[in-house]
Amino acid sequence: MDYAKILKDIAIELVEDKDHLEVREMPSLEEDVVVLHVYSAKSDIARLIGRKGMMANSIRQLMSVAGRMANKKLAEHIFYYMED
Numbered sequence: 001m002d003y004a005k006i007l008k009d010i011a012i013e014l015v016e017d018k019d020h021l022e023v024r025e026m027p028s029l030e031e032d033v034v035v036l037h038v039y040s041a042k043s044d045i046a047r048l049i050g051r052k053g054m055m056a057n058s059i060r061q062l063m064s065v066a067g068r069m070a071n072k073k074l075a076e077h078i079f080y081y082m083e084d
Helices: 003-011 042-049 051-069
Strands: 022-026 033-040 073-080
Touching: 003 022, 003 033, 003 051, 033 042, 042 051, 042 073, 051 073
Parallel strands: 033 073
Antiparallel strands: 022 033
C-alpha cells in the first residue's frame, strides 16, 4: 500500500500552495512502522495542523485506518519549507 500517496491525496485538499506539498516515506528501524514526513509551504502549516491540532489528529486517525489494514503503525510528521 502506498501510504505516502494516500497522505498526499488527503493533504493536497487542505493546502493552498499545492506545488510545495510533498510527502516522503522515510526509513524506519522497525519493520511494522511506516514514517511519513509532510513538507509544505510555511503558509499552509496552520491548515495542516488546525486549531489545537485537530486537523493533524484527524489526518492521523484516517491514516491509522489504512495502516491497520496491513498491520502497520504510521507516524506522520509535518514540516515546512524554508522560504528564501
